[in-house]
Amino acid sequence: MSQGPFLLVVTRDGKSETHAFHQDVVTIGRSRECDLFLPDRLVSRLHCRVERQDGLFALVDAGAQNPAKLRGRPVLRAELKAGEAFAVGNYEIALQLPEVENASVDETKPGDHPRGAHDLVAFLQLARALNEEQDLARLLTQIVDAAIALCGAERGFLILGRDGEHSVEVARNFAQEEVLSPEFKISRTIANRVMASGVPELTTNAQEDDRFRDLQSVADLRLRSVLCIPIRIRGELGGVLYVDNRLQQQVFQEREKSLLLSLADHAGTAIHNARAVEQLRSKQLELQQALERVDQLNAALKGQLAEKTTELSQIREELSSQNLVRSKYEYKQIVGQGRAMRTVFALLDKYIEADDPVLVTGDSGTGKELVARAIHAHSKRAGRPFVSENCAALPEALLESELFGYVRGAFTGATTNKKGLLEAADGGVLFLDEVGDMPPDLQAKLLRVLQDGEVRPLGSRETVRVDVRLICATNKNLESMVREGGFREDLYYRLAVLPVRLPALRERREDVPLLVKRFLGDLQRETQNRVRMSPDALERIVAYAWPGNVRELHNEIRRAAILCDGIILESHLSQHVREGRSGPGAGLADDGLVPAERGTTLPDMVRELEIREIQKAFARAQANKSRAAELLGLSRFALQRKLDKYALDAEGRPTGAPPQDDETA
Numbered sequence: 001m002s003q004g005p006f007l008l009v010v011t012r013d014g015k016s017e018t019h020a021f022h023q024d025v026v027t028i029g030r031s032r033e034c035d036l037f038l039p040d041r042l043v044s045r046l047h048c049r050v051e052r053q054d055g056l057f058a059l060v061d062a063g064a065q066n067p068a069k070l071r072g073r074p075v076l077r078a079e080l081k082a083g084e085a086f087a088v089g090n091y092e093i094a095l096q097l098p099e100v101e102n103a104s105v106d107e108t109k110p111g112d113h114p115r116g117a118h119d120l121v122a123f124l125q126l127a128r129a130l131n132e133e134q135d136l137a138r139l140l141t142q143i144v145d146a147a148i149a150l151c152g153a154e155r156g157f158l159i160l161g162r163d164g165e166h167s168v169e170v171a172r173n174f175a176q177e178e179v180l181s182p183e184f185k186i187s188r189t190i191a192n193r194v195m196a197s198g199v200p201e202l203t204t205n206a207q208e209d210d211r212f213r214d215l216q217s218v219a220d221l222r223l224r225s226v227l228c229i230p231i232r233i234r235g236e237l238g239g240v241l242y243v244d245n246r247l248q249q250q251v252f253q254e255r256e257k258s259l260l261l262s263l264a265d266h267a268g269t270a271i272h273n274a275r276a277v278e279q280l281r282s283k284q285l286e287l288q289q290a291l292e293r294v295d296q297l298n299a300a301l302k303g304q305l306a307e308k309t310t311e312l313s314q315i316r317e318e319l320s321s322q323n324l325v326r327s328k329y330e331y332k333q334i335v336g337q338g339r340a341m342r343t344v345f346a347l348l349d350k351y352i353e354a355d356d357p358v359l360v361t362g363d364s365g366t367g368k369e370l371v372a373r374a375i376h377a378h379s380k381r382a383g384r385p386f387v388s389e390n391c392a393a394l395p396e397a398l399l400e401s402e403l404f405g406y407v408r409g410a411f412t413g414a415t416t417n418k419k420g421l422l423e424a425a426d427g428g429v430l431f432l433d434e435v436g437d438m439p440p441d442l443q444a445k446l447l448r449v450l451q452d453g454e455v456r457p458l459g460s461r462e463t464v465r466v467d468v469r470l471i472c473a474t475n476k477n478l479e480s481m482v483r484e485g486g487f488r489e490d491l492y493y494r495l496a497v498l499p500v501r502l503p504a505l506r507e508r509r510e511d512v513p514l515l516v517k518r519f520l521g522d523l524q525r526e527t528q529n530r531v532r533m534s535p536d537a538l539e540r541i542v543a544y545a546w547p548g549n550v551r552e553l554h555n556e557i558r559r560a561a562i563l564c565d566g567i568i569l570e571s572h573l574s575q576h577v578r579e580g581r582s583g584p585g586a587g588l589a590d591d592g593l594v595p596a597e598r599g600t601t602l603p604d605m606v607r608e609l610e611i612r613e614i615q616k617a618f619a620r621a622q623a624n625k626s627r628a629a630e631l632l633g634l635s636r637f638a639l640q641r642k643l644d645k646y647a648l649d650a651e652g653r654p655t656g657a658p659p660q661d662d663e664t665a
Contacts, residue, residue, distance in 0.1 A: 006052065007096040007175065008036060018175045020098075020154055021247060024052040028088060029062070032222075035247075042066065042089030050080065050095070057095060059086055098175065126150075126263070130270040134277045143241070143267045144170045150263065151227065151256035153243035155179055157186050159195070160231075160239035160271075166195060169239075186242055187217040187226065194228045194240045201228045202257050205249035225251035229260040233268045241267070299567045303532035310513045310538075328352075329378045334370050335518050338510040340503040344371075351498045352378045357450070359495045360473040362502030365551030368473035369433060371502065376429040381469060384428030387421050392434035395622060400442055406458035422455045426466045435495065436476035436487060437620065447491045470495070505546040505553060512542045515550060519557040531561045536570045544577050611646050614639070618652035625650060 005020045019036060028036040031045040038047070044064040051058045057080040061067045067074040070086040080086065085094035126146050133139045144156040157179075158170040171182030179185055190212065194201050203209040206223040217223070225245040231238055241264055245251040328349040334341070351358055352375055360368040369388065376386045391399060401411075405420030421430060432438075438446070449455055450470065454463040472495050481487035505512065516533055524530050533541075537560070546552050560572040570578060613632065621627035629639040642648075647655050 005098060007098060009094040009096055011092045012090055015180055017180060018173055018177050026050045038088060038091055040089040047088055127266050130266055134274055136274040136278050139270055139274045140170045144172045145176055147241055147243050147260055147263060148174050150259045151243060151252055154245040157182055157242040159191055159242060162238060187215060187223060189215050189217060190226060190228050191240050191242055194230050198230045198237050200230060200257060202252055222246050224249045227252040227256060227260060229264045231264045231268050233272050299534050299569060302535045303567050306533060306535040306538055331374050334367060334374060335515050336511045337514060338508045340508040341511060344500060347500050348375060351375060355469050356497040357470040357495050358498045360500050363504045363549050364475045365549035366502040366504060367550050368502060372431040372471040375471060381428050385425050386429050387425040388431040389421055390433045392437035392620060396439040401458055404455055404457055407460045409459060420455060420457060422449060422466050422468055423464055425468045429469045429471055432472045434474060435472040436474040436478055436481060443488045443491050447494060450494045505549045509542055515553055516557060519554055523561050531566060531568060533568045537568050537573055540570055540573055540578055544580055614642060615652040623651040
């Protein structure tokens, strides 16, 4: 008497197949006569057996040259427990017991049990589930699983197609596992007959059935019970539902045939509906993509319109400026056509031919070095050196040696003579940026050079005659510094012989579109990718105050160009630019707005200013707290209170701790 099925799970190269057996002795080997066929040269024709008696299993050797291994050791006979695996050649075989046993062959025979009511309830539940499933892939899997469950099959296959082109869409076994290489696991002849005729085929034992026993696939697959049902979709034959049991005969009878015929009718309708839903979703996706494409085209058209509008504005500006005095020189590297920049160009026209010092003032990021280079490029000194230095970037001792040079032995480490920048710029131009940060001692020495025209290197008793045109730049108010004693008055008047003030970007908003066009052109030459600006984004950029001036605008354009897909939209801009308020670390621009209109508060603005100035002082003082306090005009104790208040460390860097409030600071 059968004790129910048990499973042998065969694994090789990471792929597994599950085989179900009802008999009490299962032979395993390379011979096709074995119950479990293992085609491997390391496996003997009859290698071993799995025997079952009174619910207990044993692994028994059948005279193999290399016996099966259980728990790592070769065995002749050993108890095999559920869940344990043994090795046969390159295969690993595990014994498993199904949690819920499939209906036995006897149960599937008509007349043994009153199954009519049970079948009806099960079928109604199945029909409801098929009607509710709209995902085509899940639906096809449900159909195969349902067919296996309804008729107690070992495996099930769903083949779909038309006009001679068919493919196995789903292949599953009764354990709801995928059957590997399904094209070679079914009788194609039986499936093709049903596909061609539309008539179901049922055999209780294909090995003895005159219709099929001579088929090569029946012999190779050792097929016994086979049931193949046509599936009609909208009245046309669209595929077949194929189930089989290779181990037992008489599994499928007229009851199973009737159940699968009804299932096939419902499956055809469900497949049609799922395909329709899938097509609708595909069309919806295509429509959505088309709408997105239309939006992109609209944005591109807006960008092109903005470009044309900008070009027309430039033409009008050029036409309107024809009646004005044209610049004597071309300042190609300095972008600007508005009234403010034309005033600057008019001054430069006059300054270029002179040899007197020039003092360029203006906010940080307005392009002061560009002005210095333009003066040098158009002057009679164009063929001589242009040397630049940032006075705020070096400590006093190093800045002095850089400017004046030194001789060997002047100080520790001075092993050779070195020319200073003043001597290196002889005959040309020396540009000193951030001159307002020059220490007082160096101010006196620079004044002496301007008065005498001679430089004395450090450690030398001899002077060197130099012919240098000096151009200085600063973002500070030197006149206020002179009144407060922070800058030498005599040096100021020496440097400010020819002053020129560069307007902030917010003072020449008409030049913003030209700057944007220049930056986008530079990006295109750099990356070979064309990037355009949408009108909405350009409107936001023009409206923003740009406390960081041209440098901030340049960085914003580069960032947005990286984020966009060819067209810079308003969403690609920084949040503070979109909202028209100063961003983190931005200067407190005099843009005519009160704090609330900038999206901030006066205490927050003061806090940002103090933190920024403290960090700048520490950078200038090379993390020396006493020097930083001096630069800030505070006592060392007052500076420490500020550090505690804003949660900064001894070098002005954020510590990550919560800031103290005013009462505890």
